[in-house]
Amino acid sequence: MKVKNISLVCLALFVKRAFTDCSANIKKQGYSCCSSCIIYFTDNDGKWGVENGKWCGIQEYCENIPTDCSSTIKSQGYACCRSCDIIYSDESGDWGIENSYWCGISNSCKNSQQSNIVVTQPTTNTSQPISNAANDDYVDSNRKVQSVVASKYSSGVSVHDPSVVKYGNKYYIFGSHMDTAYTTDLWKFTKLYTGVNDNNKMFTNLFSKSNYGAFNFVGKNSDGGYSVWAPDIIYNNRMKKWVQYFCTSSTYIKSSICYALADNVEGPYTYKNCFIFSGMDSKTVGKTNLKAVIGYEDMNRYYPNNKYNNRVYPNAIDPNAFYDFKGKLWLVYGSWSGGIYILELDESTGLPKHNISNGNNTDRYYGKKLAGGNHQSIEGPFILPHKAVGYYYLFVSYGSLTSNGGYQIRMFRSKNPDGPYTDVAGKEFMSGNNSSFGVKVMGNYNIPGREQAYMAPGHNSALLDDDGKVLIFYHTRFNDGQEYHEPRIHQMFLNKEGWLCAAPYAYTGETISETGYSMNDMVGTYKFLFHFHNKINGDISNLYTINLNKDFTVTGRYSGNWSYDKGTHFMTIRIGNIIYSGVFIRQLDEAKSATVTAFTAIGGNNDSVWGVRF
Template sequence: MKTESRCLRMIKKKMVRVLTVAGLLACLASGCASGGSSVGKEAAADEIKKGGFTVAASCHDPQILREGDTYYMFGSHMVGAKCQDLRKWNYFANGVDAANTLFDNLLTEPYAAFDFVGKNTDNGYSVWASNVIYNETMKKYVMYFCTTSSYVKSTLCFATADNIEGPYTYVDTILYSGYGKSNISETNLYDVLGKNADISRYLEYGGYNNKEWPNCIDPAIFTDADGRMWMNYGSWSGGIFLLEIDPTTGYPIYPVDDKDADPYYGYRLIGGGHHSAEGPYIQYDAENGYYYLFVSYGDLQSDGGYQIRQFRSEKPTGPYVDVAGNTLEDQDDHFNYGLKMMGNYTFPSLNYTYMAPGGQSTFQDDDGKYYITYHQRFDDGTEYHEPRVHQMYTNEDGWFVAAPFATMGETLSEKGYKKSDVSGTFYVVNHGTDISSKIREAEAYTFADGKVTGGKKSGTYEVKEGTDYITITLDGVVYKGVLMEMTDEAENPVFCFSAAGDNEETLWGVQYIKKE
């Protein structure tokens, strides 16, 4: 029954993009399907405008929620910003400083959130990855965040506020990592598990076994199909974990009686062995019934190969699989697991190269559109970063693909496309599956009459007529994607596709259109 209902939901979702046979016949009868592309005339290479844009803010590990007509962004280092267009952000909080009004008691005596972790290597305090929700039961805004002082000595905390902009009042520390036998009494493990609990499984040679257990950072909250609240978290170390949250208190429900979960850390979703996977964020799609897990691989520096991957599951507790149906565990070749949505890339119209996208989160807006936001570095010799927001769509197989450019309010075509609409030169970026500093440059391909030629690979393409679905086959690899019209960051009108491959690669294709 569950599989049947999921199929029905996916069919319903696809139908909103599909013209009925009667409607299509009526369109043909009225002459609306004249020869040539309905998108517009292709621009010549020398007509492509180069440029870019800035969002006027910097926010690491961004998360967005909406209240009324305003979008709010929270992230690491006590940053808060807001806007109304998902592009130009204005700070209302910035910096780990007692003068920052985002908190009212975090950086005052007794510094309770830092009791265990202490100060960082810069002799300051680290406050990372703030995730804010409105808890309907508590009637409070609740912020989950982490404090840390090393690659594994970290805590998860939460704070509450009556207003979305704060001030937030630190409530408690709920989860610890990076302890050893000598200082485990400084944590809450015995409070949760009992004073006589055997905690040897968390230790190795008297220290914390971080290859098996999580680094307690990067929390994010979601609600499942049954209204239960969950927190996913983790970075490298033992992988990505999940705990249920009690909506009446904001505290975790520690699964002490669940044999399928650790009684303190909860459910392991993916990863382990201190391989890169961090910044987890789970998005539930009520229309197809899947839970989508987005994570970052690689190192966050501009040349560190940072990138965004995707898995999905039928249940919040997993298993989470990639396009090939595989689950990531403690694998040395973890780069082969998870759909790579984006990495380092550039297009002919960009006057810079995008590097190391990651620290992502997602949200569904009031109109049903899905977005992914993340911090973005550049190939400019610095570690400066800005948040970006791209719209996401589900392909024919129900995998999310991201638009190639930052959102400007675009909407998918209601009438869909036909094969002849996809014709001419498309600049294609294949994001690959590598974790490296390699820059994926766009390669010019010719699309004509269902054939793809002119590049290093060749193949075919099909458009599901009357929809925005496209299937591209290159050298035997099948990529299923979505067609979209939008404006790029140099203000060129563009006709694009974003397609997910059965080899965990993503293709972005861009055709530049003449301005009318």
């Protein structure tokens, strides 16, 4: 390589900086241009940075900075260089200096014809980069965190109420309105089926001209069509069939849960029958199986004064089937109305056993109540058995599913498949205000790198993958004034107490470090947000700036302290008198432009918190 005098580098950097500029709108407000390229915030005026505790404008020179330099360099918080001038080389890779900051040389420079500078002992005043692997407690005061790029990530399809099932290398999501899609990379989906009509080949006979059996009780919806909602797919080991549980509905209480069978996960499915009904009265009960199940018991308790008692009994939608640790098959279901219920299924038929007696929160026909009631918002139940930790995790959604309806994901857990299910505060939601119960996994939020906030995330499913990773699948809307929605996938991690915490960014294949992270990885400035459990509305979680300092204090918008368990990924952060327990994780942002340090944690008050270092 040709060696040049270091003074030429300084001259080149001076020329680049002298003939570039930042946004005129930012300068009009009295702010100067930044010397670095680290983006802290973007708005209509341009891209903003922070230097010496003051806002500044990011220079035009910083546009299109490469991202393909050494991953080891990027993992230490350094950006990639625009130039190919090598100042220093070590086990991490080739280094350059731009705007007085160390940066990594782009891999594309290897094939470049540009002259490179190699200086074994740097003659600038910039401190030599130090690998964080050398000392886990070392914090490089000159470390600069690579900025994230604004993302317009799309998963490529729209599927509401996604229920996941994996077969082979494909992850399928079955959703409402007979929409189905699949993915192999957990990033982009391909549509498989769509549309509630006979042209949709998911079913062979759902719209049979002879009887329309799945709609015999519920009839048509208010739009004059048919509603097919919230399917769930499971392979029945004894029947040796794929079973699709789904619901048909026409009003907020008049619904039925049905099932269909197939030899292949993609179908086609053959509709068999409906077996749980809600919203009946004395005139319509004859179209249900209620009398066949309960015999000569008094049926008036289900519809006193000839009106369905929906504050006590459930709306028969949103089914989810699962096997427990002992191989028993269960079905959990329900939406608003009388809450969430569970029934044991007969594995030989896939249908309810109806083997419990009437009692407090139990009913022979509907099963055992798990949560909710009194027509408060709660729906979309999904139970994830996690045998390794000995818990069943119950996910539900609160709020209204529209963009500004406060839709959100809540979580409970139990040692038994049929409960009791409690939150982190040890409370079971059988009465009272719904907002007081359940860990709030996520609600409306925005994080660095997103052009639009995520709105109304909910009606999730979850998967314990073959590699032991827990993935949560949900649909989300956006802060764009529309109701368009897409599926998203995030990884979830167990904290020390065995609660599942969701990663802030969509899943890109990240693997958490079982031996933890260095202080250099963890200490720094974070964008920080709360998922407040007491909010069920359209508010978007505010982003605050906090610092995790090397003396384990927390400063900035909130004060407190933080800690980590050395040799693990576990961490805690105390804000006020609340301690949040979670994990650190290094993951890509949604533009896949930078690997960032993040944390996710759950508090004893049922709030979740996220932090993203920037």
